[in-house]
Amino acid sequence: MSAYFSQVEWQPQQGDAPALRRLLAGGGYGLHQAMWQLFERTEPPAHRDFLYHRLADGRLAFYVVSARAPRSDVAGWRVRSKPYLPQLRVGERLGFTLRANPTVARGREADGKGRAVRHDVVMDARRSLPEAGEAERVARAGSQWLNGRDGQRAAEHGFALDSVIADAYTQHRLHKPGAPRAITFSTLDYRGVLRVTDAERLQHALLHGIGxxxxxGCGLLLVRRL
Structure with missing residues (x-):
């Protein structure tokens, strides 16, 4: 399949303050809408076929991986795209970063449908690790989620973890206009070194995300050669 890796950055012109306010509205919901707008043609796409990751340097700048090249004609946005098809080798060690929404299933919903309830792993760890400090809970619960039991989650995505740091725990509340309730989720930032165990599975994870x-803005796994 074809894919694209893009660098997208907001570069406002004089008088763009109203546009910036719209982007930052709703606790960040405006940025979510802006990413979708980059992939609209005559109408919104029927399904999401892109991932994005906001850089943690204060700018409105993003890395985007997508099945189609994003538009380059949306006012205020600078978009630079190139074809993206990672070439991977089993046994290769790669540095990685990831912003994820790690959750764990606990219990069942009380609506009679019997669905598992998803819980934030850090909030869950406050119950299972009551004596640990917050930084330790974040690090332990976060790394356990990415690795999975006996390394199963990592293996499903084609890698093994050689080292990992999980931090920057953040709770988000996004407000969609007209919606009765906020959209809530949490994120953790990961960085470390992984080892390729299945090149095809890891390539799928790079193109389709994790979690x-x-x-x-969650799930985009970014790798670099060491």
């Missing part, structure tokens, strides 16, 4: 909340 939930991908439509809100």
């Amino acid at each position: 939930p909340a991908k439509g809100f």
